Structures are given as C-alpha cells and as structure tokens.
Amino acid sequence: MKGLALTLVLALLLSPLISTGAQGTGAVWYDPMEEPRLPQLDVKSMTIGWNGSLMLTFEFYGAPSARNLSVVGNVYLDRLVKGEGVPMGDVKGADYRLVFSVDPNRTACSVERFNSLKGGWDLLAAVCWVKLDGNRIVLRTPNVTAVFPEGRFGVKAYMWMAERDDFDWVTYKLRNQGKAKIDGRLGDYSAPVILDAVGDADRPADYKELYAKDDFYNLYFAIVPVDGLGCDLRGYGARFERFFNIYVDSDQNTSDGPELWDGFLYRCNLSGRTWERLPTRAIYTMNPSLRRKGIAVGRVFESYVYLGPVRQQVVSHGRQFNLSAAVLTRYMDAIPDKGWLVYGEKRLSPSSFEVVGPETDIDMNGDLSGRFKSFGRATGLYRITLGGPAVNPSYNEPIEFVKRGDLFYGLRVGNVTYWSSYSHRDFAVVGIHRAGGGFYVTAAGVTRYGTRAALIWLSENMPLLKEGTYVLSWIDDGDGRVEISEIGVVAFEGS
Ligand SMILES: [Ca+2]
Ligand SMILES: [Ca+2]
Ligand SMILES: [Ca+2]
Ligand SMILES: [Ca+2]
Structure with a gap:
C-alpha cells in the first residue's frame, strides 16, 4: 500500500516535469507557404525537440487528404560528429541522414551515416519512426549518437509530397x-x-x-x-x-x-x-x-x-x-530553403534584443515592439539595427544593395539581382554577428516592407538561426500585409 502511494506520488511529481520538459525543449521554425494552391502539401513549421533522441514535427498549412498522399522525406543532421560529413553541396557537413516515407499503406524510416572513406551513406541497424497525425508528420530517431559534442547540432529537411x-x-x-x-x-x-x-x-x-x-x-x-x-x-x-x-x-x-x-x-x-x-x-x-x-x-x-x-x-x-x-x-x-537550422542548448531569443533604426522603420513596426527587449533605443550588447545602406552608414554585410536611378531597388547575390516591387515583393539582408560577448544583427530591407519582413522573421525564427548573412524574400499574397508565411530564405552565407 505504501509502495503504491509512493509510486503515485512519484508519478504525479514526474509527469508534469516530463511533459513540460519535452515541450519546453522544442524550438519552432516557420517555413513559408510556397505553393498556395496546395496548402496540404506545404510545410508550415518544423518543431525540433531533443532529449537524447530527436523528435521532429512537420505541420502543414492544410490537412493532407491521406487517400492519395505520399510523403518522402530526407532529414540531414550536422555537427554530431567532429570533422566529418558530406564534402560539398547544400548539405555540406552532414553526418547523419534519416530517410522516411509515409503513404496510405505503410510508413518506413531508416538511419544512415555518412562514410567519409567511401564518400557515401551507410545504412545503420537503428530504425527511426514516423507517423501521419492529422495535419502533422511526427518523426522520432533513436539515439543516433550518445554525445552531443558541441552542445548544438544542425538540421535540414527536404520533403517531397505527392498526390x-x-x-x-x-x-x-x-x-x-x-x-x-x-x-x-x-x-x-x-x-x-x-x-x-x-x-x-x-x-x-x-x-x-x-x-x-x-x-x-x-x-x-x-x-x-x-x-x-x-x-x-x-x-x-x-x-x-x-x-x-x-x-x-x-x-x-x-x-x-x-x-x-x-x-x-x-x-x-x-x-x-x-x-x-x-x-x-x-x-x-x-x-x-x-x-x-x-x-x-x-x-x-x-x-x-x-x-x-x-x-x-x-x-x-x-x-x-x-x-x-x-x-x-x-x-x-x-526546410529551411537555404543553410542549416541550428538547435542548441543555448538559443538566442528575440526578447533579449534591443531594436534601433530610423524613425520611419521604428514607427512602422511599433506593433512588434513587445517581442523585443526594447524598441527605438539600445544600451546593451544584443542589438538589432534596422535599415540598409541608405539609412545605416555602418551597413557592412557582404550583400550589395543596387540602385535604379537614385533609389535602391534590389539586392545582388552572386550574379543574380533580385528586384523589389514596392508593397508587393521585397528582399532583405539579415546579418547575425557575435562580437565582444554581444550579438549584433542587421535587418535591412530594400524597402520598408523588406525591413519589416526581416524583423518579423527574426522575431519568430531567431532561436534556430546561426551567425552569418541571410537573404530573405517577401512575396505578398495580395493583402499588402507582411506575414511570416510569405517570408523565405533566398541565400545564406556563413560557416
Ligand atoms: Ca513551406
Ligand atoms: Ca480526377
Ligand atoms: Ca521551404
Ligand atoms: Ca500578406
């Protein structure tokens, strides 16, 4: 009787810890709606959780009709093994790959490890699990590695959804x-x-x-x-x-x-x-x-x-x-379109940042001020500076803003120039840099819409970002408002 009571007490004590623990360690990445006519095939968010094993939850913009749907996914994991990994390409550095499929008849998931000697993937004996649950796909790995050597790891996913x-x-x-x-x-x-x-x-x-x-x-x-x-x-x-x-x-x-x-x-x-x-x-x-x-x-x-x-x-x-x-x-x-998401024990939070910039940008984005530590002035070492070279003389990112006549109209990324169209389509540069114990972030749109897109994107996705320079796109759905579902990553430069 005493044993049972003790077990119950322990269970009561432990259960909220376990559930908040699992929830609390999750970090959410918001992915744009890229195919508006098929929201049920378009990933809206990926939630990353780690408690020794990895749990990824992909949510879709609509509920997939399971009847004809099949999903094939490749998830790449980086920084779990030091000094190894895929030598080049979009998933450079990847150590592990989870390959899964879900269709009306069956689900399957396997774990692979990159073999640097043969330059290919080896299938491991471990299996992962995947299931379709309403408008979400939930993926769990076994403990691919006992260690988490850098206190953080990179994640990148490709999803093919077919009907x-x-x-x-x-x-x-x-x-x-x-x-x-x-x-x-x-x-x-x-x-x-x-x-x-x-x-x-x-x-x-x-x-x-x-x-x-x-x-x-x-x-x-x-x-x-x-x-x-x-x-x-x-x-x-x-x-x-x-x-x-x-x-x-x-x-x-x-x-x-x-x-x-x-x-x-x-x-x-x-x-x-x-x-x-x-x-x-x-x-x-x-x-x-x-x-x-x-x-x-x-x-x-x-x-x-x-x-x-x-x-x-x-x-x-x-x-x-x-x-x-x-x-x-x-x-x-x-997910994301370019670069890696970085999941770490210590994650950046928008609420520790102070936002500064020209009055027009501060005024236009006042509704977002509650997401940050302060808005319009800064005294600390975690700082977001709004605006590009037209208003911010210290703009120093490796992405050039280009003019047409006297006005800035676009961004040049490599050989490609991305032209903005006022209040319909815009581009922005987000630079995240660590210096002297602080973090300095640039959020610079070609127009004020791009700057707002950069700020919204930072306020939602910052916990999974890393140092480097991101180029963002914003493509309006027609209502003239900047929304997180309209913001994607065009390019990333960084380590
Ligand atoms: Ca998407
Ligand atoms: Ca038909
Ligand atoms: Ca995407
Ligand atoms: Ca919109």
Whole structure:
C-alpha cells in the first residue's frame, strides 16, 4: 500500500516535469507557404525537440487528404560528429541522414551515416519512426549518437509530397487518323478516350479527361486538368512537379502490368517552367535534347508515345491494346530553403534584443515592439539595427544593395539581382554577428516592407538561426500585409 502511494506520488511529481520538459525543449521554425494552391502539401513549421533522441514535427498549412498522399522525406543532421560529413553541396557537413516515407499503406524510416572513406551513406541497424497525425508528420530517431559534442547540432529537411490521380484502363483500337499537331490544345481530337472523376484529388492535382489519336506508329495524347497547368510558386527553394504517365498494355492482360510505359515531367520553380520526357529508353538517356521535343504544355498536356516496341503485339491482338494514364503531382519543400537550422542548448531569443533604426522603420513596426527587449533605443550588447545602406552608414554585410536611378531597388547575390516591387515583393539582408560577448544583427530591407519582413522573421525564427548573412524574400499574397508565411530564405552565407 505504501509502495503504491509512493509510486503515485512519484508519478504525479514526474509527469508534469516530463511533459513540460519535452515541450519546453522544442524550438519552432516557420517555413513559408510556397505553393498556395496546395496548402496540404506545404510545410508550415518544423518543431525540433531533443532529449537524447530527436523528435521532429512537420505541420502543414492544410490537412493532407491521406487517400492519395505520399510523403518522402530526407532529414540531414550536422555537427554530431567532429570533422566529418558530406564534402560539398547544400548539405555540406552532414553526418547523419534519416530517410522516411509515409503513404496510405505503410510508413518506413531508416538511419544512415555518412562514410567519409567511401564518400557515401551507410545504412545503420537503428530504425527511426514516423507517423501521419492529422495535419502533422511526427518523426522520432533513436539515439543516433550518445554525445552531443558541441552542445548544438544542425538540421535540414527536404520533403517531397505527392498526390496521384489514376485513369481507368480502356481498350484502344488503332485507327490511323494521322498525326496530331503538338500545341497544347485539343483541336486535333474528337471525344475523350478516358473520363476521370472530378474531385478525386486535391484541385491542382486533379485531372478529368484523356484524349488520344494515332497514325499507326505513334499514339498522340492530351491530358486535361481540372484547374489548369499553371505555375504559381512563391518560394525560392520550392519545386512543383507533375509526372504524366501513359501505359500501354499490349498483351491485353493488365494483371502482368503494362508492356510499354512513357513518362513525362513538367516542372515549375520560381525561375520558370521546363518539361521533358523521362528517360524510359536508352535513346533518351543518351540524348537529352531529344527528351524536350514533341511536348507541349498549354491548356492541356500534349505529347505522343512511339508504339514501335509493341506494335507487332498490338497488330496480332486485332490492332487493339489497353490504355491507361496516371498523373503524379509532387511538391518539394526545403526546410529551411537555404543553410542549416541550428538547435542548441543555448538559443538566442528575440526578447533579449534591443531594436534601433530610423524613425520611419521604428514607427512602422511599433506593433512588434513587445517581442523585443526594447524598441527605438539600445544600451546593451544584443542589438538589432534596422535599415540598409541608405539609412545605416555602418551597413557592412557582404550583400550589395543596387540602385535604379537614385533609389535602391534590389539586392545582388552572386550574379543574380533580385528586384523589389514596392508593397508587393521585397528582399532583405539579415546579418547575425557575435562580437565582444554581444550579438549584433542587421535587418535591412530594400524597402520598408523588406525591413519589416526581416524583423518579423527574426522575431519568430531567431532561436534556430546561426551567425552569418541571410537573404530573405517577401512575396505578398495580395493583402499588402507582411506575414511570416510569405517570408523565405533566398541565400545564406556563413560557416
Ligand atoms: Ca513551406
Ligand atoms: Ca480526377
Ligand atoms: Ca521551404
Ligand atoms: Ca500578406
């Protein structure tokens, strides 16, 4: 009886400690909404928790409809092993990688460690766990390392979220109607060959009709979307891809799979649109320029499939075959878009910083003053200075502000100039530097909107930032207000 009472007391004492402990060690990174039409595939935040093992929680802007959704993620961990890691690229320095997948039927997660001697990843015996929980994905690692040598570690995640829309199988009979003009329109076709339900996928991933015709050698086809084939991305690191697949079952036995498959990739990112054939045959592997021929993306996706490899079989089956198609819509979100997040025992907090700057910026951002230690004056060693070279003569970041006429209009990052558009789109430089026991932060937009974006971003994401220079983008959703969901990282320079 006494033992039980003691156990209960202990349990009561321990349980709040355990729950606040787990919550209290979490740090949240706010990621922008880069694909506004598919909020359910877009990562809104990543919460990092560490208590010997790592727990990452990815929250989405919308609740994913588990029906067609699949998620593949790669999480890279840095600074857990000294002096090793991936030698170059976006994940330079990474020591560990967690590779996971979630789809309606199963989940899987594995732990890999970078092997510097062979220059590749080794699969470890340890397993990690992942689950889809409402509009969140929760990932837990085993204790990948017993030590936490620097008292901090780097995290970076890439998430590929995909949704499928499948067409049914139909029987197609070769009719030798002649070539189609590949122009992204339906003019050449009469009636759809396959109809697919509207509403069986999220809107930008939903397709409704497949048209086809043939000249005996090639099957020309057009796939019709429910909601157009636009590219409306807001994030610099984001990528939106549509994979169009055509299946030809020439032995007319769908149970052993199609005898011929052709795949096409239509990719959008912030710098534009590209499309090409997937290299399903050697000729396309060897000749990339050939991959881009004979494809048009307009109101519909249009191309053709060469029937040569299966024509004999089709002819022997009364010139008929089974035809089907599927479209996979995939969105890639990098968290963060550039650089690493750094999770440490000691984290910077916006509330220890004093904000100074020109009166216009201080006035415009007065509503944010409560997030900082003081606003408009500074006496301490933790300081955020607002404004770029036009108002701050001591501006000394390695990113140049460029003028058009007398006014600053953009930022130059390497060979690229990012031009702002007043009250719609802006860019900002955030520099974080340690000096003499203090931290000095620059928050400088091309216009006052960029400066405000930098300050909002710092107030939300500062605990996971590290020393260096960040270039931010702000792309408004149309309401003229600067919001955290509109702010992304274009570039990062630092250690
Ligand atoms: Ca995102
Ligand atoms: Ca559909
Ligand atoms: Ca992102
Ligand atoms: Ca806005």
